[in-house]
């Protein structure tokens with residue numbers, strides 16, 4: 001049962017297998033991994049890198065006697081080890097993985113392992129580096145005003161960074177050069193740069209799901225193939241295989257080689273997906289709509305997104321489309337998400353309603369972008385998995401998937417593959433900067449550290465993202481999901497509840513619209529750190545006759561004015577000097593001292609959009625690393641997905657009974673009452689106007705009615721209407 005090897009080399013020391021908690025069932029050194037129940041314990045110390053694999057015998061808890069014996073042995077070894085030794089450090093380093101493995105072994109092993117493992121590493125909030133920052137915030141920063149800080153020339157010239165056309169000015173943050181040094185100390189303490197490298201190299205940092213986190217591989221260049229492996233898979237080679245497949249498919253689609261079931265060219269694309277399978281592609285689409293190349297390359301095609309399970313979203317998406325000219329893309333990593341799958345079935349039914357119940361309709365009109373592990377589900381749906389299936393992998397999180405098939409397929413079909421490639425190139429440029437630039441010149445690192453500073457030390461728990469570019473109108477929504485789903489956590493990577501605030505409320509709208517919406521609160525209400533995004537050149541500038549400035553200059557005047565207004569504020573004296581009546585003076589005073597950063601980019605292109613995306617993805621990762629979170633799982637949302645299941649059971653039962661025959665008894669009287677009210681009052685509508693027919697099944701008939709009865713195609717060939725019904 002115990003591996004025959006007498007010792008395991010760990011960090012230059014020969015340790016008996018029992019020393020490493022891996023020996024609970026079975027332990028051996030190894031260089032490759034094949035089983036998903038394998039975990040690696042790695043310690044990177046220059047030349048002394050060793051890898052030890054922990055393998056559960058079969059994941060079962062049957063071997064309790066053996067587990068107990070092994071645990072006891074481990075206990076003895078740990079007790080005889082100097083707690084300050086490297087072994088202790090190894091155990092800390094690998095704590096979450098050991099815990100996860102313990103889980104797989106069963107409850108009793110888990111409990112025993114917890115008891116004997118060294119105590120988890122202290123919370124980052126108890127480190128001297130964290131405490132120094134706390135003191136610094138109280139003793140130095142809180143007595144300073146940004147109005148004065150901005151008069152410090154050296155500070156202003158130091159607090160900016162540039163990379164590949166991106167200009168980042170953080171001089172309007174409530175921070176000094178000393179603050180930045182203290183933040184870099186904290187970053188070093190948290191091994192930020194090694195952990196960033198670990199992410200790029202495919203380490204399984206999403207330990208609760210035992211997955212690597214490799215969205216950066218999605219935009220790596222082909223010549224980087226062979227440098228990143230996940231469970232023996234060459235990640236970058238895989239990525240390029242799929243990109244090549246998408247490129248070929250795009251060319252065939254756009255050249256008319258691929259046609260629909262009735263032989264017509266397809267020119268409408270409907271992308272069905274939710275969350276990360278929707279927000280990223282939609283934000284990118286909005287940018288490219290008005291991008292010079294994008295305008296031309298998309299002529300004759302349309303792209304719409306269907307995300308919400310609200311049937312009205314279906315209606316709004318496809319009411320005026322001709323199904324014969326429409327390609328449906330189902331984007332779902334799991335291919336099980338309830339909303340997406342219902343929408344996918346609805347769209348399939350829509351196709352069948354118009355073209356007949358033939359499986360070939362699905363094979364010709366439905367494409368799937370999904371995880372490789374969902375292949376069987378994709379096939380069962382009727383998709384032609386040889387030609388119309390574009391895979392991604394478990395090591396790409398949904399909210400990080402826009403650079404993979406989730407974004408590549410809809411965007412390339414509409415705009416051509418080349419434009420999508422430019423987006424990847426931009427993201428790659430920022431990735432390389434993030435990986436290689438020193439911390440004090442590294443834009444995503446600085447942005448992340450300032451996020452930590454504002455949230456954990458200055459006490460600001462929300463922040464706004466204001467792009468001065470209408471084409472970025474959906475960027476805030478994407479970043480909102482990206483960040484809030486990533487860092488909205490409460491347990492650190494050592495399995496311990498944290499005692500410091502993490503995860504901001506992210507929101508935003510384009511400037512200047514936002515100024516006329518929620519800026520009142522930002523100026524005179526709460527303090528909310530803001531990111532202002534501006535562009536040197538507009539996608540489409542206008543200079544009207546008799547206007548002194550172009551419309552873009554007008555827009556950018558606000559981009560420059562707002563950060564200073566927030567930082568400087570306006571004193572009572574300044575207000576009085578403007579001749580303000582005394583009774584209004586206080587109303588017109590602005591405290592100022594409100595932090596912001598300004599990011600200036602050349603022009604909103606596909607390339608720059610890639611840079612912006614990468615910037616924000618990495619900001620989120622930096623904050624998660626500093627806070628010791630796993631930024632790559634989302635158990636809160638998973639729970640939400642399951643919660644609706646119970647309610648659906650109740651609804652199904654109620655729908656299958658006559659009024660009054662079935663009373664819903666839910667979790668509590670309030671829920672029971674509101675659900676019964678809903679069922680009673682919606683019964684007639686669901687039954688299609690109170691027919692005596694006891695049960696009408698669901699959405700299909702409603703959808704059919706919507707599209708077939710109200711928007712029937714008058715003639716079969718609708719050519720000439722840009723793929724829309726006349």
Ligand SMILES: O=P(O)(O)OC[C@H]1O[C@](O)(CO)[C@@H](O)[C@@H]1O
Nearest residue numbers: 275276277332333334337398637
């Ligand atoms: O791509 P899927 O598997 O349909 O999941 C959709 C979305 O659901 C979430 O898990 C939660 O909203 C996101 O992370 C994900 O992007």
